[in-house]
Amino acid sequence: MKRLFLLLLLLPPGIWLILSQVNYQHTKTYPAQQISPEVIAWIEKEAHGKQLAGIEDICDFSNQIVSEHLSYRYSSSVRNPNLAWQTRNVNCLGYGSLQAAVITYLLQKYKIQDWYAEQHSCRTRIGNFWLGSLSPELGYHTYSAVINRKTHEKIIPDACMYDLIRAAYNKEL
Numbered sequence: 001m002k003r004l005f006l007l008l009l010l011l012p013p014g015i016w017l018i019l020s021q022v023n024y025q026h027t028k029t030y031p032a033q034q035i036s037p038e039v040i041a042w043i044e045k046e047a048h049g050k051q052l053a054g055i056e057d058i059c060d061f062s063n064q065i066v067s068e069h070l071s072y073r074y075s076s077s078v079r080n081p082n083l084a085w086q087t088r089n090v091n092c093l094g095y096g097s098l099q100a101a102v103i104t105y106l107l108q109k110y111k112i113q114d115w116y117a118e119q120h121s122c123r124t125r126i127g128n129f130w131l132g133s134l135s136p137e138l139g140y141h142t143y144s145a146v147i148n149r150k151t152h153e154k155i156i157p158d159a160c161m162y163d164l165i166r167a168a169y170n171k172e173l
Helices: 002-020 037-047 055-069 081-087 092-109 159-165
Strands: 022-031 115-126 140-148 154-156 170-172
Touching: 037 055, 037 081, 037 092, 055 092, 055 140, 055 154, 055 159, 081 092, 092 115, 092 140, 092 159, 140 159
Parallel strands: none
Antiparallel strands: 022 115, 115 140, 140 154, 154 170
C-alpha cells in the first residue's frame, strides 16, 4: 500500500519533468492558407459575442474552437485547412493548418498587423533524444506559430496538443 501511495505521489512530478524537457527542432515552415466561406461562417458563429481583444485572446480562442471541432487520428494527414475542417478526423498536420488559417483570418478581421501566423513542422525531442527513434508518430509534429513582426516573439498555440493533453499555449522568445 505504501508503494502505491509513493508511486501516486511521485507520478505527477515525474510526468511534469519529462514533459518539461520536450522540445521541437524546427524543420519546415508553411504559410497559412486561405479558408473557404463555410469555415469563415463557422469561425464567426463560434466568435459571436466573444471579445477577442488581443493576440492572446485570439490564440486561446483558436485553441478552443479547433480542438473542439477536430479529433485526432494519426493516419489522416491533411494539410488543407478547408479539408481538415470538413473531415474533422486529422493528425497534427490538419490541426496546425486549420489553426494557422483561423488565426490569420482573425488577425486580418481585427486589423492586427504586428503579428502573423504560419505552420511549423518539427522533430520532437526529449532533451537530446529524438522520439522518432521509438516511433514515427512521436518523432514529428506540426503546429501553428504566431510571430510578432517587430520583436520576433513567438507564441505557439498548439491546438493538437491542447486537444490531446489540454495544455495551454507556450510562449518562447
